Amino acid sequence: MGEGIKPEHLNDDPLGRVLDKLYDAGLTEIFIRVPLSAADRFGVKMDSFHLDSTSFHVHGDYGTGTGTDDEASAQSGLITITYGYS
Numbered sequence: 001m002g003e004g005i006k007p008e009h010l011n012d013d014p015l016g017r018v019l020d021k022l023y024d025a026g027l028t029e030i031f032i033r034v035p036l037s038a039a040d041r042f043g044v045k046m047d048s049f050h051l052d053s054t055s056f057h058v059h060g061d062y063g064t065g066t067g068t069d070d071e072a073s074a075q076s077g078l079i080t081i082t083y084g085y086s
Helices: 011-023 027-042 068-076
Strands: none
Touching: 011 027
16 A cells, blocks of 8 residues: 555545545546556557446347347347347
8 A cells, every 4th residue: 555554544534535536526537537548658559449338228129139130130240139137
């Protein structure tokens, strides 16, 4: 953690203050800025990106995955909507 850090410094008060500052700064902005800064610093090529869509839900009437339109979508690389959760 660093020199001068004592056990009594590690309680929920500093954590709460940090969480408040993160919220005030805007978490989306921070989550964008940090990896872009790291990529720039370490010379990471920016020719592709990955979005982690940990949970993505859709609602409504969609194909069941058994028809020809669904098969054509899957073969063309389009997103195929299926039943279930991530």
